[in-house]
Amino acid sequence: MAYLLLYVDDIILTASSDELRKSIISLLSLEFAMKDLGHLSYFLGINVTRHASGLFLSQRIKYIEMDIHFVRGKVARGQVRVLHVPSCYQIADIFTKGLPLVLFEDFRDSLSIQRPPASTAGVC
Numbered sequence: 177m178a179y180l181l182l183y184v185d186d187i188i189l190t191a192s193s194d195e196l197r198k199s200i201i202s203l204l205s206l207e208f209a210m211k212d213l214g215h216l217s218y219f220l221g222i223n224v225t226r227h228a229s230g231l232f233l234s235q236r237i238k239y240i241e242m243d244i245h246f247v248r249g250k251v252a253r254g255q256v257r258v259l260h261v262p263s264c265y266q267i268a269d270i271f272t273k274g275l276p277l278v279l280f281e282d283f284r285d286s287l288s289i290q291r292p293p294a295s296t297a298g299v300c
Contacts, residue, residue, distance in 0.1 A: 188216060 178191035178200055187204070191197035204210060216224045216231075225232040250256040269275060270283040 183220060186219070188219060 178189065178196055180200070181188040187210075189197060189200060191200065201210070201212070215226060218224065221235060223234045225234070247256060251258055263269070264279070267283050267286060270280060270287070275283070
């Protein structure tokens, strides 16, 4: 059994045996210019990690992971300090979480977001 995933000019191929996989690659190579990039690690926004029991797929964002490594390096070199930020100061929560009304209004006010004029309220 084999699975082939094709997206534009990228191909992911997996097979039940190494022999079958090599046979399919050989046949595809007769028709298409191909390059084997090795084990799959990232494809279409999905991070792929190999484990003894199979593949683990996650949607951790590639660029955020790079930023984490960049920041981690700066922390290790003492160029940046990571400090705890109490939840009452985490204004981004207004976009990502359901908040108690008082905290929501406090965050909204700190962002200078005003209620729409009555003449446009409810108009789409």
